[in-house]
């Protein structure tokens with residue numbers, strides 16, 4: 037998809053995120069909105085998958101390690117045909133395949149259930165190890181939050197991925213600077229992310245995670261890198277990106293908009309479509 | 311009309327109250343202080359509240375360290391992550407060395423609701439109960455929560471207190487309530503069956519007992535808020551009196567309150583015990599009330615279970 041198409045697609049994904057969380061009455065809009073360009077670009081232009089055959093041997097693996105951003109993943113999966121867009125209305129409701137956090141047993145296309153932070157990253161590395169041993173060309177991608185980096189196993193995984201030279205593994209950090217209790221810096225600083233991972237033996241790039249050109253180039257760089265190292269994209273983003281009152285705050289980390297806020301959000305997202 | 315209060319709000323308020331008189335109290339949290347309500351303590355005593363970030367294991371290691379140097383530490387997160395992820399640290403360091411760390415978790419059980427199975431700890435009582443030295447408490451209302459937090463502050467040693475996300479109806483009154491550790495209070499006497507409940511299920515059990523009374527079924531109700539140690543006297547007495555016992559918990563039927571009751575009675579006074587709880591399954595997304603129905607833990611389900619087993 038070209039940049040123009042991607043831009044439109046990202047806007048549409050943002051609308052679906054806000055709509056589905058509003059409809060559910062709860063959920064996590066902030067971190068979903070910050071990852072839109074990162075994940076839309078991945079699914080549109082890089083990740084190999086077949087919604088009709090989600091377990092295909094030739095697929096690349098994507099793992100949403102920050103599982104609370106399920107509305108982001110579900111919105112994109114709906115577009116890609118894993119399930120009807122209509123089904124987004126069932127988000128978080130009793131009996132739905134669209135659980136509050138991705139459930140691999142309920143929804144085809146989810147590689148592993150996530151929701152407990154830090155775990156998806158390690159599982160992704162394990163998949164990468166297995167593929168590498170089997171000399172397969174499939175790639176593994178994982179999306180993490182910046183707050184998520186505080187979990188200790190993240191660093192165990194970082195160490196092991198480098199030790200095993202998992203150059204088929206690309207981790208993306210949605211560095212939106214906020215977690216639940218406030219800014220990452222005030223709660224438990226994680227910077228400098230890039231240097232930390234570099235010192236752990238990773239190949240790293242830092243980009244603006246809302247700049248489609250930079251996002252595209254970062255994935256290209258992963259696919260063409262020959263360093264023999266696992267690859268990290270540190271993406272500087274805005275939590276809540278696209279909805280003014282959700283931006284740059286922890287307030288909408290895990291809260292649905294009120295009816296008035298919803299109206300306002302949709303106007304903001306609609307106007308930009310013109 | 312019942313009045314509802316959030317136990318975690320009371321927890322936060324009680325911490326503030328205790329913190330005023332005791333500078334030795336440290337409070338730790340793992341990026342959920344708004345939800346666990348330890349933020350109330352943080353606002354009053356920012357120097358004695360430590361947000362450890364999304365790092366439950368490390369939080370409990372720091373808690374252990376602070377306890378060794380003489381602090382009374384209250385450490386909070388969601389039950390799933392605190393008792394689950396950090397279990398081995400709790401077991402090998404905090405409990406074994408008998409450290410003065412109070413693990414107060416919120417968001418236990420299916421009443422977490424929409425977040426789904428990954429956030430619904432239905433195994434935490436089992437996990438904590440299995441550890442030597444660990445006391446396990448689960449309050450049934452706001453007043454009891456406050457009393458337990460006070461008790462925790464003045465009692466040395468490791469302790470697990472299980473709180474919920476949802477508000478609970480007020481069951482006890484200041485005048486008539488007193489917290490006695492290790493005691494299961496008889497909330498209602500009866501002779502046909504005993505309901506032994508903890509947490510949110512105590513209210514459901516009481517409701518069920520009143521409705522059953524209309525049908526001439528006499529129900530005894532016990533509040534087993536002290537799950538470990540357990541009030542063996544009260545439970546054996548109930549077994550003797552009613553012969554049939556039904557345990558009610560928002561937890562797996564494996565390893566929780568029901569298991570504790572069975573272990574006790576099978577050793578000392580075997581009677582029929584039916585365990586109501588999650589039947590070896592994970593939770594899922596949904597509204598708390600819907601989930602209580604789905605997993606057959608509502609007041610109506612208790613009534614049904616009583617009737618089925620009395621015949």
Ligand SMILES: Cc1ncc(C[n+]2csc(CCOP(=O)(O)OP(=O)(O)O)c2C)c(N)n1
Nearest residue numbers: 067151152153181182183184214215216341
């Ligand atoms: C192990 C674990 N601890 C705590 C939580 C509760 N929790 C959900 S989201 C979140 C904050 C995540 O912040 P971040 O990783 O920065 O995500 P984003 O900003 O992208 O939403 C926390 C603490 C959890 N899901 N898992």
Ligand SMILES: [Mg+2]
Nearest residue numbers: 182183212214
């Ligand atoms: Mg963040």
